[in-house]
Amino acid sequence: PEESEDAFYRSMEELLPILEREGIKFNIDPHPDDFVEDGVEAWRVIRGLNSKQVGFVYVAPHTFHMGDQPEKILTSVGDRLGAVYLSDSFDHHKSHGLRYITNPPGNAVRVHQHLKIGDGDVDFNELFKLLRTTGYLDREDALLVSNVFAEDETFLDVSRYQLQKIKELVDNA
Template identity: 35%
Template sequence: MKIALDPHMHRHLNLRDLCRKAAELGYEHIELSPRDDFLPWWVRPRAHKERIAEFKAALKDHGVQLASILPMYRWASPHEDERQAAVRYWKEAIAIAAEMGCDTMNSEFGRGPSPDRSHRASCCGGMHTHEHSEAAWWRSIEELVPVFEREGVTLNMEPHPEDWCETLHPAIDMLKTIGSKNVKFLYCAPHTFYFGDDMARMIRDAGPLIAHVHVADTYNHKASSGLRYIINPPGAKVTIHQHMDMYQGEINWDVFFSSLAAVGFDGIITACVFGWEERADDSGHFMRSEIQKYVDKYWPGKLG
């Protein structure tokens, strides 16, 4: 089991200082989310050979390892030029992960085409439907799975609010349909209330397919007659959730961790808080400590 830090709130640091910071906060593992000097959002990787070598040296110097690398590309775009570019970027990113000695990557199902090519900045805008985006994703995944398998890299997938696939079902059904031991499920705790209302049952449904979890808290946007948030104008179509420190929202953490233990989870646990950049160090320390308490409680003997 690995407890990792998503260092998004520390992305202003260079890669060497990022490794130092992760170690200072008590982490031995990093889940590297998109950053402009390595794998930026949507565009070709910027991780050239010199930077890869420098990053590998910094990780070694500070006793930190990459638990996972998170790329984000438009592999579900119905625009074939966007989709093909995304597949090329994915292949480069997989090669970079292998070069870094990182055997795990994670990503999302995707938000369809670039909003710049649509009349609205949300998934599958313009004339395109969710079905178009799903079909595009299948074309991409069918080309990429053999690459993951050849390189010995596992891909952990999460449904995300606003994506063409944003719920537990059909996400786990599609991943099982792929039928590859190199494709697993990532359960993101702050997305729970988009998945459903019975977290324990949903974790049981996903079962051993869960290889990776994101830990951060969120409010239940459906609670209080849908008035947990006040949205103007009333009835506006939005998707909203948080990535807060544990106990600041409404996730039941005993249910979460006990349910994971019950299905035999033994993967990556990532502290994935975005909401407190002004106190990023305190948040990182706190999340590392609290996650370890639950690991000790439900997986006695696991170091994390």
């Protein structure tokens, strides 16, 4: 984690002047196994860069890695929310942390899923209500991205399904 954090700040020292000069927006996703996973802490890091060019990506399947606190994250990020990635995942904290069983027990593994909306534990109705109340869904530049990774063999059907679900969630929010 320390090496990753150091590399991040060195990269930002090089990138920020370019982003500022060129007017480029750059959005960051707190990712599982990065030096900071918690969404609120990640926002503090991003905000600490002191640049309006850097925004936040809310990745729905990372909800449980980010501390399962979408309301706190999205209201804190406000208009610096740059994109929302939409796929589902299971809450790995459920079943006393034994949601996934690997053999042999005790393997140092973490499951990282991006399933179809509705195939996991993310509360998309709550998420879309938050996106509506924070004004994100009303923004001209709002970006909702389907990012299912686990369905390559049926990608056309999954893509159509995701589009339909996203439209329904927007309409019902």
